[in-house]
Amino acid sequence: MGTSRFPLFQRNFVLQARSTTHHWEGTGPLSLKTFRNGRAYYKTKLGHYAVEREGYLLLNEGEQYAIAIESETEVDSFCVFFKNGFAEEIHRAVHLGIEKSLDDPFSETTHPLQFYTKSYRNSHLITPLIESFKHSLPVLGSENLWVDEQYQNLIQALLNVHQKMAQEINTVPGTRPATREELFRRLTVAYEYLHAYYSQNVSLEEVSKIACLSKNHLIRNFRHFFKRTPHQFILEKRILEAQRLLAQTESSVTEISLSVGFDNVSSFNKVFKQRTGLSPRMFRKK
Structure with missing residues (x-):
């Protein structure tokens, strides 16, 4: 390097x-x-x-x-x-x-x-x-x-x-502008980390330490600012990436499920259908 x-x-x-x-x-x-x-x-x-x-x-x-x-x-x-x-x-x-x-x-x-x-x-x-x-x-x-x-x-x-x-x-909770800026900065650290490593089995403790926020403050303020919890954000990112891979590659459903962070294909199939209304195979065929 x-x-x-x-x-x-x-x-x-x-x-x-x-x-x-x-x-x-x-x-x-x-x-x-x-x-x-x-x-x-x-x-x-x-x-x-x-x-x-x-x-x-x-x-x-x-x-x-x-x-x-x-x-x-x-x-x-x-x-x-x-x-x-x-x-x-x-x-x-x-x-x-x-x-x-x-x-x-x-x-x-x-x-x-x-x-x-x-x-x-x-x-x-x-x-x-x-x-x-x-x-x-x-x-x-x-x-x-x-x-x-x-x-x-x-x-x-x-x-x-x-x-x-x-x-x-200015919509972030906090009485002083400096407090809101700092809270936003820490929430952004958490958001970016989840966005970068969505395919890994990230823990709440891991993210809270990186963002220098307690678990409670992280979940509550993350939901307030990004309109979803950290786990909901990761699931959304995984499904979006899976949709792209299903549409643009010939990788198998199992390969895609593992590459986006699911432990097994059955869990992937269930979450994918809950979020899209279609199974991965039906999504690929449409």
């Missing part, structure tokens, strides 16, 4: 690759990570993250992280890196308004923005921009004006998502 540190980036850029194996560790600028046809695992001081087709990961400027890809098939990556100060520049322009921006359009902010480090579900705000950028880049990548507009649009959308997330955090 290589270890390095990014220099101070002076430009925005995209890294697009395809690989079955990749390991890297270091720090970087603000970046948005997306992957298709497989998973990439990230680890930061805040927690564990699995990034796949259904979402993206956002890492802050200067954040230390490690990435690992180990796959039998090639995993497609499309990662967008933003130069230092770029998000702050756009944030300042949006919040100062046109008059103050006209008075001093090129002033710099001294403190980098801190987005919420987490994996985000695909959304109408971000996903269409990423897909359009990725598919048009081979044709329009030499057009500097078009490329610059894509980075601007993405940061603006990320700022909108960040604002919506801040509003959601």
Whole structure:
């Protein structure tokens, strides 16, 4: 595994690759990570993250992280890196308004923005921009004006998502903003761990220790914020992945049941039918 540190980036850029194996560790600028046809695992001081087709990961400027890809098939990556100060520049322009921006359009902010480090579900705000950028880049990548507009649009959308997330955090129980922020951070650690290791036999004690929350607080607040218990979340993730494998692969029902975390195929069949209304074999045939 290589270890390095990014220099101070002076430009925005995209890294697009395809690989079955990749390991890297270091720090970087603000970046948005997306992957298709497989998973990439990230680890930061805040927690564990699995990034796949259904979402993206956002890492802050200067954040230390490690990435690992180990796959039998090639995993497609499309990662967008933003130069230092770029998000702050756009944030300042949006919040100062046109008059103050006209008075001093090129002033710099001294403190980098801190987005919420987490994996985000695909959304109408971000996903269409990423897909359009990725598919048009081979044709329009030499057009500097078009490329610059894509980075601007993405940061603006990320700022909108960040604002919506801040509003959601205000619904977390707690009397002080700092308390709500910290509780949300710990709940996110639990969520990301469950998302990354849903196919393993994770215990409540294990998750509560990782999130630094008591079992009672974890279950109660996880349900409040994510609208399901940790176990319900894992079951939902397992069934969704099983549906994908049934539709896109020729693996047997037994192989799929084991790969998504069920101890035996009979339990898998029962839970799958309860949640979808069909047996795995009938689901595959439809």
